[in-house]
Amino acid sequence: MILLPVLPIILPLAGAILCMFFRKNLIAQKVFAVIFSSLMLTVAIGLLMSVRGGEIAVMNVGNWPAPFGITLVVDMLSAIMLVLGGLMAVAVSVYACFDLDQGRTRFGFFPLLLIMMMGVNGAFVAGDLFNLYVWFEVLLTASFILLALGGEAAQLEGSIKYVALNLLSSALFLAGVGILYGMAGTLNMAQLAVVVQEGGHGGLVTMVAVMFMLGFGIKAGMFPLFFWLPASYPTPPAAVSAIFSGLLTKVGVYALIRMFTLVFCNDIAFTHGLLLVAAGLTMLTGVLGAASQHEIRRILSFHIVSQIGYMIMGLGLFTTLALAGTIFYLIHHIIVKTNLFLVAGAIKRLTGSYDLNLLGGLYESRPGLAMLFMIPAMSLAGIPPLSGFFAKLALLIAGVQAEAWWIVATALAVSLLTLYSMTKIWAAAFWKAAPADALPCKEPADWRLFLMPMTVLAILTVCIGVFAGPVFSLAQDAAAQLMNPAGYIHAVLGGG
């Protein structure tokens, strides 16, 4: 079992190395990408099984004991995120096998995807703050190239915004790490938690907490620094924007959850209150931004922002139920959002456009595709019995219990506006008659096979809705583990 926590990092690296050796052989690269992301998913499921009982898997790389060495820690939240990451990697690499142009594949899409997954997985298992920073850099560097790959003008414009804001966020993160190290003399998260709990550092901890909130907030796409997201996500090909929208902002959310449950919980009224306000504003601005858009992927990108608000809301409320709601929301959102971007890519592959004004009549001509869009879209809006309904319900109940009425009211209003946006896409792309100047539909030969990843994700969305009980109890266990950091600290530092 000693190997298990490090496998999510080794496997994508090994896959990327193999892809680099077969630089000229694109078919081999596709095969490796699918095989290694499937292996990653398998390992992640194995990890989730082994930490399901509440124990925490810890590995000290190089056998240097914590808190001196680099520690990899997998608790239930990490394991859940790893499973979701693996699932998205499989879905997107299968999708990209069909729908990615030769040029981008030859310039290394698959090795970059795997390297990015290594960074994402590394961030999920990092038990050391500086190590977390390094994994963030790994995934960002890979994502910079993925975003700009192909070099279209719009892509480069989006990439510049993305790179600039993310470098700012990394600088804030790094400065925060430096101050924390100067204050506590350690960067091991478990030991940091101990040192901060002991107190005696005055307002400095709160100040660093706000720095981290800003740093991770930028990466997560939180208000007020989210504008890089709708500017950059709609520009690359569908496969890239799907994996970005599913996973990258969620790494920021994961880091926020980790830091603000484990380390920064000494001034909850202030820090978590601030998070809650930011959550409300994030939801609202995101959904209002979406309402004014007419391009499918721009609408979806603004919705990522608004959905991030819901996840932060659970963290801001800071009760076990609210955190469970956040985790359930993460599970629901990653699957649904990636799927929506993939379906948008399928629409583009079929008709050649993302613009709602040029689309129409797809329900008549492609009822199957319409269903594939309908399920995640309605789930996103929170229509029962799909997964989004239960995620929102849990958060709303938690809000009512905490008597935070204004955030409950905001969440409800935003939910309604989300439904409006989704029906807008539905009505324009699927229901209305095709406009006279519509582009002709061309069905590629491998169409049915191509729809596989989307079908599987849609079925998962339905399953999460139908089996909401077991999934929610999983989320609840993970939340309970987070609310009681003593277990984490004990697992890493041992008996002390």
Add this chain to the structure above:
Amino acid sequence: MTSIILRTATRYMFPPLLVFSIYLLLRGHHYPGGGFVGGLIAGSAFALYALSFDVASARKLLRFDPRAVTATGLAIALISGLPPLLSGKAFLTGTWWNVPIRPGVTIAIGTPVVFDIGVYLVVLGVLLSFVFLLAEEE
């Protein structure tokens, strides 16, 4: 660049630079040095060659594509972390074997130096990918 002085100097400097880079790589085991700085020196030797002659002949001198060098380095670094797993230790734990070369004389061969060789190749490969591509851009 067609300076005869630079060309002649490069011809003389190239082998010592490579030997020095290997020296730094091995020295890194116990003293300052290591794969990173060794790889940089080796890379600068090839970059110097590319500057004073041309990129095509520098590529020919390297024999392998720089990207293949990078991939090999990554693979070596990754593999160096695996042996400790066989004895149930954590990934990347330093592991040594005592290899007898003569009766009474053994050499300790460990995984850290293998890891360093991987780093050396990665640095060399990445550096030369950049240098060659930028030099060919003109």
